[in-house]
Amino acid sequence: xxxxxxxxxxxxxxxxxxxxxxxxxxxxxxxxxxxxxxxxxxxxxxxxxxxxxxxxxxxxxxxxxxxxxxxxxxxxxxxxxxxxxxxxxxxxxxxxxxxxxxxxxxxxxxxxxxxxxxxxxxxxxxxxxxxxxxxxxxxxxxxxxxxxxxxxxxxxxxxxxxxxxxxxxxxxxxxxxxxxxxxxxxxxxxxxxxxxxxxxxxxxxxxxxxxxxxxxxxxxxxxxxxxxxxxxxxxxxxxxxxxxxxxxxxxxxxxxxxxxxxxxxxxxxxxxxxxxxxxxxxxxxxxxxxxxxxxxxxxxxxxxxxxxxxxxxxxxxxxxxxxxxxxxxxxxxxxxxxxx
Amino acid sequence: xxxxxxxxxxxxxxxxxxxxxxxxxxxxxxxxxxxxxxxxxxxxxxxxxxxxxxxxxxxxxxxxxxxxxxxxxxxxxxxxxxxxxxxxxxxxxxxxxxxxxxxxxxxxxxxxxxxxxxxxxxxxxxxxxxxxxxxxxxxxxxxxxxxxxxxxxxxxxxxxxxxxxxxxxxxxxxxxxxxxxxxxxxxxxxxxxxxxxxxxxxxxxxxxxxxxxxxxxxxxxxxxxxxxxxxxxxxxxxxxxxxxxxxxxxxxxxxxxxxx
Numbered sequence: 001x002x003x004x005x006x007x008x009x010x011x012x013x014x015x016x017x018x019x020x021x022x023x024x025x026x027x028x029x030x031x032x033x034x035x036x037x038x039x040x041x042x043x044x045x046x047x048x049x050x051x052x053x054x055x056x057x058x059x060x061x062x063x064x065x066x067x068x069x070x071x072x073x074x075x076x077x078x079x080x081x082x083x084x085x086x087x088x089x090x091x092x093x094x095x096x097x098x099x100x101x102x103x104x105x106x107x108x109x110x111x112x113x114x115x116x117x118x119x120x121x122x123x124x125x126x127x128x129x130x131x132x133x134x135x136x137x138x139x140x141x142x143x144x145x146x147x148x149x150x151x152x153x154x155x156x157x158x159x160x161x162x163x164x165x166x167x168x169x170x171x172x173x174x175x176x177x178x179x180x181x182x183x184x185x186x187x188x189x190x191x192x193x194x195x196x197x198x199x200x201x202x203x204x205x206x207x208x209x210x211x212x213x214x215x216x217x218x219x220x221x222x223x224x225x226x227x228x229x230x231x232x233x234x235x236x237x238x239x240x241x242x243x244x245x246x247x248x249x250x251x252x253x254x255x256x257x258x259x260x261x262x263x264x265x266x267x268x269x270x271x272x273x274x275x276x277x278x279x280x281x282x283x284x285x286x287x288x289x290x291x292x293x294x295x296x297x298x299x300x301x302x303x304x305x306x307x308x309x310x311x312x313x314x315x316x317x318x319x320x321x322x323x324x325x326x327x328x329x330x331x332x333x334x335x336x337x338x339x340x
Numbered sequence: 341x342x343x344x345x346x347x348x349x350x351x352x353x354x355x356x357x358x359x360x361x362x363x364x365x366x367x368x369x370x371x372x373x374x375x376x377x378x379x380x381x382x383x384x385x386x387x388x389x390x391x392x393x394x395x396x397x398x399x400x401x402x403x404x405x406x407x408x409x410x411x412x413x414x415x416x417x418x419x420x421x422x423x424x425x426x427x428x429x430x431x432x433x434x435x436x437x438x439x440x441x442x443x444x445x446x447x448x449x450x451x452x453x454x455x456x457x458x459x460x461x462x463x464x465x466x467x468x469x470x471x472x473x474x475x476x477x478x479x480x481x482x483x484x485x486x487x488x489x490x491x492x493x494x495x496x497x498x499x500x501x502x503x504x505x506x507x508x509x510x511x512x513x514x515x516x517x518x519x520x521x522x523x524x525x526x527x528x529x530x531x532x533x534x535x536x537x538x539x540x541x542x543x544x545x546x547x548x549x550x551x552x553x554x555x556x557x558x559x560x561x562x563x564x565x566x567x568x569x570x571x572x573x574x575x576x577x578x579x580x581x582x583x584x585x586x587x588x589x590x591x592x593x594x595x596x597x598x599x600x
Contacts, residue, residue, distance in 0.1 A: 017501075081469070081479055106499050110481045113434070113466040117473035122435065122561030125464035140565065146353055146461055151568050159561040197478040198508045201494070205502040218599070242600070261500065266463070275599055286353075296597055297576075298590055304580060314593045315578035316586035326587035334591060334600060 002121070007160040010036055011097035013088060014047040014060060015107055017079075021047075021056060024103030024168035026063050031130055031171040032101055033064030035139075039132045042066040044097060048087045048189070050077040057184050064176045066183070069095070073189040075196055079107050082197050085114040087189050092119065094187070097161050099139050101130070104165035112165045122156030123163040128170045128270075139164065144266065149285055169214045169270050211245060213262055218244030218275045221264055221291070222320075224251040225280020225301055231321050232257050235279055238328045247271070249281045265290035280320040283308025300324070341394040341488075341510075342449045343385045345418070346441055346471070347378035349402055349409035350461045374409045377456025381516040383523040384486055385454055386417045392488050395419050397448055401429060401441055404542075411534045415526030426544040431557030434462075438470030440555045443548040445475060451510040452493065457482060457517050465515070472513040480506055481515040 010032040015022045025045075032043045045060045046069045057068040071087050088111065092100060100115075102108040104126045116123035124141035131140040133155070139162040142153045156162040213219060220239040222232060232246070239246045246262060253263040264271050266286035276294035281287060283299070283306055291297070292311050299312035300320045309315040316323060351370045374382070385396045398413040400406050401424040410421040424444050432440060445453065453475075455468030465481070472479035485496035489507070495514060497504045533539065545552060553559060579589055594600045 081481075085473075106482050109465050110469060110479070113464075113469035114473050114479070116466075116561075117435065117438065117470040120435070120561070122433065123466060124562060125434075125462075125466055145463060146351075149353070149569065152564055153566040153568075154562050155565045156562050198480065198506050201505040201507055203502065203504050242594075275594070275597075296593070296599070298593065300586070300590075304578065309578045312578070313576035314590065315576065316589060317578060317580040318583050318586050322583040323586045323590075326583055327590055330587050330591045331600065334595075 002160045004158070004160050007096045007098040009042045009044055009095070009097050010099045010101065011044045011046060011092065011095065011161070012065070013100065013102040013108070013111075014045050014056070015103050015105060016047060016049050016052070016056070017107075019049065019051060019056075021059055022103060022105065022168075023173070024105060024108075024166070026059070026173040027168070027171040028101045028103060028166055029060055029063040029065055030173045031166070032099075033174075033176065035099075035130065035132050036064075036066075038134075039137060041098065044069065044095060046088065046091050047071075048073075048076050048084060050074055054182060054184060057182050061180060061182050062175050063173055064178075066180070068182070068184045069187050070184060071187045071189045073191055075191045075193070076189060078200055078203065079111075080196055080198055080200070081110055081114055083191055083195050084111050085118065086191065086195055087187075089115050089118050090190070091187060092161060098137075100161045100163045102163070102165045104167045108165050112163060116163050119161070121159040121161060121163060122154075123165070124154040124156070125165050127164050127166045130164065130166065130171075138162070144289055167270060169272070212269075213245055213247045213264070214269055214271055216245040216247075216271070216273050218242055218277075219247045219264070219271060219273045219291075219294075220244050220277045220279065221247040221249065221281060222252055222258070222279050223249040223281030223287075224255075225282070225320055226252070227280070227321060229255070229257045234321065234324055238277075238324050238331075241328050241331050244273075244275070244277075249284070249287050278308050278312065279324060281308050282306045283311065341388065341392055341451045343388060343394050343396045344445055344448060344450045344453045345378070345381045345385050345396065345398045345413070346453065346455045346467070347382065347398055347400045347409060347413060348375045348456070348459045349373070349400060349406040350375045350459050353460045372405070372408065374412060375456050375459045375461075376518040377458060377516055379456075379523045380518040380520045381454040381456050382413050382416055382418060383521045384516055386524070387521070388452075388486065388488065389417075397422060399424060399441065399444055401425070401432075401437060401444075407540045410540045412526060414534050414539050415530040416524055417527065417530065420541070421539060422541045422543055424543050424548070428545045428552045428556050431560060432555055433560035433562045434464050434466040434470055435561055436555050436559040438467045439474050439559070440548070440550065441467070442471050442474035443550045444543060445471070447548060453477070453511070453513040455513065455515050457515045468513060468515040475513070478508050478512045479514070480508055480512065482517060483514045484517045484520050486514070486520075
């Protein structure tokens with residue numbers, strides 16, 4: 001077992017794709033900064049990649065990093081499990097952080113378990129809240145489990161570092177107003193060609209839409225209650241009218257009516273828009289877990305007993321396919337009145 | 341080709357309800373199922389067997405009642421089913437679970453290990469990659485398509501914003517997405533076999549030659565400190581009105597909140 005006393009400070013693993021730092025990593029720097037102030041520690045960040053430089057480091061400092069470690073290597077140009085595990089593990093062994101935070105993306109959730117197994121330390125997956133226990137100094141890692149029905153707080157009391165992957169979109173990134181010298185340490189990757197044990201034949205980026213649903217201010221979300229695929233168009237028109245985006249429950253994603261990356265819920269995205277329209281969504285607990293933090297929730301459903309009404313700020317019992325077109329009309333005439 | 345599929349028996353979480361009075365989970369009457377991503381893994385293995393000829397072993401670590409999940413796997417068409425069950429394993433977190441499974445896997449021949457991406461009760465997605473680490477194997481996670489090319493596999497790995505085609509040498513470990521396929525039903529003949537003969541092999545800690553200090557609660561770095569049921573936020577008003585009136589109420593709300 002590791003000697004706990006040797007481990008200090010918080011390390012945030014910075015995920016970049018094609019040299020672009022992912023939002024979740026910046027969110028984690030902000031969170032780490034909060035925790036670091038509370039526990040009198042520093043925030044370290046590590047960016048493995050290719051052609052990473054002080055521009056990347058500056059971005060991390062903007063959100064509260066105290067020191068930036070960078071490894072550049074052609075073998076790190078694309079993410080691969082073994083190369084990234086090797087460099088990150090060796091950095092952890094070098095700087096011995098008390099906690100390591102990694103974004104719970106497809107990359108983070110591929111990498112983090114591999115590192116934790118190699119280091120014989122604990123890892124808590126897909127956390128939605130982090131805190132520090134003031135008595136013991138342990139990281140309190142809270143995550144939904146059981147399909148979002150319960151929240152479990154996990155600790156890693158005897159092993160170091162304490163590792164956690166954190167769900168994108170739940171922490172808030174905040175720019176800190178400090179003028180600090182940018183401290184960068186370039187770390188030799190020590191990789192050889194043999195470390196790359198997979199061969200990437202092809203990387204395909206799927207046509208990126210303008211925005212991710214996590215970034216939308218208004219979401220118009222459809223569920224099974226909309227009845228058929230054609231009615232998605234009605235929602236889409238309303239979303240355009242009000243300047244929002246279309247999303248949906250797992251049910252209509254499974255039906256193939258909307259794209260999987262528009263799915264809200266435990267197995268989809270966590271969203272917190274200013275307004276969330278739940279249209280014909282009954283409100284399975286998995287769905288509610290992904291949208292209940294929305295500022296204003298408006299639910300339309302035929303069934304007065306639908307659980308979605310328990311979290312809605314305004315609930316209308318009725319047929320969404322009648323109400324939404326009417327609402328579109330009302331909205332149009334409201335806009336005209338406003339302009340007049 | 342020898343394929344090992346690791347599966348977990350899970351409660352069907354889509355059926356879980358919360359008792360609104362006590363705020364606790366209602367567990368009674370919740371059916372147990374093979375975790376969906378794992379079941380896709382079984383199906384993928386059977387499809388590889390049909391194409392390239394393979395020998396499939398399915399392993400599950402769990403309590404004695406997980407035997408039912410293994411019987412189902414057998415009835416789908418796999419060759420051998422093993423239940424890793426021992427009191428010593430109880431309380432294992434993902435680190436200890438993956439180490440225990442890797443001890444069992446070491447007792448078997450394998451070219452490919454398939455795990456489901458994640459279980460619907462824990463949602464950690466950690467056991468697969470951790471097994472790969474304990475066995476020092478290459479891993480490819482989030483796989484939605486498998487093809488074989490000589491001693492290599494050609495895989496489609498899914499990301500948030502696209503996918504990659506990856507080639508990897510066997511032996512290796514992959515984690516499967518349920519979107520990969522539609523698992524077949526059990527066949528009548530095999531259901532008959534499984535209900536009339538002792539098909540499921542039970543392995544204890546002695547069968548995998550593991551030190552008891554390395555498994556179970558005491559070998560697990562993580563501990564559960566607290567469990568709470570999520571409290572629903574207080575709800576607003578629900579109106580049962582004509583569609584036109586409903587649309588008007590929504591518009592008023594949007595004005596009140598300065599959305600429009």
